[in-house]
Amino acid sequence: MILQATAHTHKFLEARDYRSPDDAYETPFQLAYRTKLHYFEWLAQNQQHAFNTGEQWYDLYPFEERLGKDADRVLLVDIGGGKGHDIARFKEKMNLAGRLIVQDPPEVISDIQPPLAQGIEALTYSWFDVQPVEGAKAYYMRTVLHDWPDKQALQPLQRIRDAMAEDSVLLINENTLLETGIPKFNTSVDLIMITTFSSPERTDKQWLSPLERAQFKVVKVWRADDQGAGANALFEAVPVQIKTSR
Known part of the structure; x- marks a missing residue:
């Protein structure tokens, strides 16, 4: 604002x-x-x-239809999810079976107060390291990947892909830019991102590039009704099955 x-x-x-x-x-x-x-x-x-309490990513995405119910499996890993505010709202609204995990560096996780809701686990993690949660149904990132240019964004994407099961999905809730006619506010954020992180705000095509290079296929882009600033798109991607020679 x-x-x-x-x-x-x-x-x-x-x-x-x-x-x-x-x-x-x-x-x-x-x-x-x-x-x-x-x-x-x-x-x-x-x-x-x-306060961005309107349409959220789980309002856009048919979670039960796409991911099903499995109480014994990790349902969602929120990578870079801070103190768990987003995953807590998700749990409260969706009330689904399955484990929920929020990941962030130790200085963030150790500062979580009060304790997270029952069924949400907090795990210290740097996303440049090997992803410790294997085979989760969904790996989710909200407005954290845009802080990194493609050069560094590829590594956490590859870490996620290495940990995924065949039926896992990657959900990236991010800012997107129009190809032309970008509003002034979005342009100002783009300049701030370039200045601070060397990472421009991306168009849809620019988001596809690191995902494809990390061996992901985007199956659908889910969009909020309000296409202003903020996390206005949810990219749903699946790992590309790499054929190996015998």
């Missing part, structure tokens, strides 16, 4: 002969969101958008 206002700062200052703003109701924020409301007034009316 702040970045979108920042992206309009030049236009705002240009129109004011570069005078500093002095009115809480006349800022780049009002220009960016085309509103006369104060930031907090706007926030109160738009909390669903502001």
Whole structure:
């Protein structure tokens, strides 16, 4: 939200002969969101958008139909899932059988308080290492892979592929860019990603490249109704079965 206002700062200052703003109701924020409301007034009316509590990846994806039910199997591994906020919401809404695991470096996992809901396990893990959870039904990443350029993104993808069973799936919930006519906010995020991580925000075609190089096939891209900024696409991919010579 702040970045979108920042992206309009030049236009705002240009129109004011570069005078500093002095009115809480006349800022780049009002220009960016085309509103006369104060930031907090706007926030109160738009909390669903502001806190991204609207359509989530599990609202897009027919989980039971695609992945089935198996109480004895790891159902989902949330790689880079922080303190488990996303997987906890998933469990609360879906109420499916099967083990759920969230993975992140030790400094994140050790800071989880209070304990995760029953049925969710926390596991310390660096995704450049061998994936310790083998044969899970789904391996999931939300807006973490975009922090890495293809050069480094390939390794965690290959680690996942090596751990997968034949019927496992990879779910990547990510930001995507249009091929042309990219909005200013998305462009500003792209520049920030390049500056900080050497990793551009990707179009669909650019997402396919590292996945294919890591021996994955994208079977479908599930999309949110709101195609603005944020994790607006869910890539469902399966491992390519590599033929071996006898």
